Amino acid sequence: MAALPVQYGQVRWQAVSGTADGNDPDSLPDAVPVTGQLTFTASVPVLLAPGAAIPVSVFLTPVTYDLDNQGVLRDKQGNDLINLVATDSPGLTPTGWTWQVTYRLNDGLTRGSFSFDLPAGTVVDLTTVSPVSTANGAAIIQGPPGPPGSQYPLVIHGATAAYPRPNVATPVIWFGTVRPTNLADGDVYVAVTAES
Numbered sequence: 204m205a206a207l208p209v210q211y212g213q214v215r216w217q218a219v220s221g222t223a224d225g226n227d228p229d230s231l232p233d234a235v236p237v238t239g240q241l242t243f244t245a246s247v248p249v250l251l252a253p254g255a256a257i258p259v260s261v262f263l264t265p266v267t268y269d270l271d272n273q274g275v276l277r278d279k280q281g282n283d284l285i286n287l288v289a290t291d292s293p294g295l296t297p298t299g300w301t302w303q304v305t306y307r308l309n310d311g312l313t314r315g316s317f318s319f320d321l322p323a324g325t326v327v328d329l330t331t332v333s334p335v336s337t338a339n340g341a342a343i344i345q346g347p348p349g350p351p352g353s354q355y356p357l358v359i360h361g362a363t364a365a366y367p368r369p370n371v372a373t374p375v376i377w378f379g380t381v382r383p384t385n386l387a388d389g390d391v392y393v394a395v396t397a398e399s
Contacts, residue, residue, distance in 0.1 A: 208255040209292045212321035214302075215282040216241065216276040216329040220312060236274030239308035241329075242267040243287055246318065247300040254294050261295070263288060270308075276329075289323035304329060358383075 218237035245263035252259050270286055272279050273291045278285050290300055302321055306314040319332045360366035360379040367385065368374060374389035381391055 207288075208252040208259060208260055209211055209261060209295065210249070210289040210323035211286045212289045212323055213286055213326045213350060214243070214276070214304075214321065214329060215284050215326060216270075217332075218270065218274045218308075220310065236270070237273060237308055238270050238272070238274070238310070239306065239312070240267050241276060242305045242307070243285075244303045244305065245288070245300060246303060250288070250292070250295045250297070250300075252295055261288070262286055270357050284326060289325075290321045291323055293323075 218256065219234040220236050220237050221232045222232055223232060227233065239294055240263045241291040241356075242265050244265040246261060250261040252261060266287070268276055268278055271281075275281060275283050276285060285299065287302060291298070301318040303318045308314060317334050319327060319329075319333075320328055356371055356373070357376050357378065358366065358369065360381075360383055361378055362380045362383045364379075364384045366377075366379070366383055368383075368387060374391065375387070377383045377386065377390060377392045378395050379392075380395055383392075386392060
């Protein structure tokens with residue numbers, strides 16, 4: 204069969220489960236490879252290539268891949284990079300679509316589905332694009348260094364409305380799911396919604 208008039212990106216993922224220390228020389232928790240399957244589903248059912256030499260409709264059916272005994276996502280040939288149609292393939296319509304990954308993990312492990320972009324010619328590691336729920340902890344997202352920011356203190360108060368205000372003369376920027384009771388003149392409150 205002729206090649207599809209699309210470009211590709213690649214996806215990878217590896218996962219381990221932290222478990223109680225087993226019968227080994229150290230007393231540290233053990234990292235056990237996660238097993239199961241991941242299914243990738245396009246947010247659109249079909250891409251149209253009207254400008255191809257022979258115009259063609261490309262149906263994007265869900266594809267499922269297994270995790271090996273080391274917790275590494277593998278394609279059907281055993282490669283650790285999964286080729287998927289790039290979400291920005293030129294000459295295709297619609298544009299602006301995404302891939303959704305759904306996890307079916309063994310041993311009672313769970314992970315929520317999420318969507319991601321897959322630009323042509325790139326490798327996307329699912330660990331680096333995975334959203335993190337802040338309901339049971341604080342998410343730490345680190346990007347490249349930026350220009351110097353404001354000198355205003357940031358307070359992440361979560362759901363605690365009566366969180367103490369820092370003893371500073373400058374305005375404070377508050378992040379939380381409820382409006383803080385200790386707002387002062389000039390302070391800024393950013394409402395945060397929890398995602399699962």
